[in-house]
Amino acid sequence: MGVAVFGCIPKPTDFEDQLAEQRARIEKDYQVKISELEQKNAEL
Secondary structure (H helix, E strand, O other), X not given: OOOOHHHOOOOHHHHHHHHHHXXXXXXXXXXXXXXXXXXXXXXX
């Protein structure tokens, strides 16, 4: 944690944007997995 890549310190805003993008991507994947599971449960 907190290790700067290639010795350059990213601006907090850039870091927050990256986190927000990652969170959005993870949430999307999570929603897809949940809907897939719900479909499988409905088929059982």
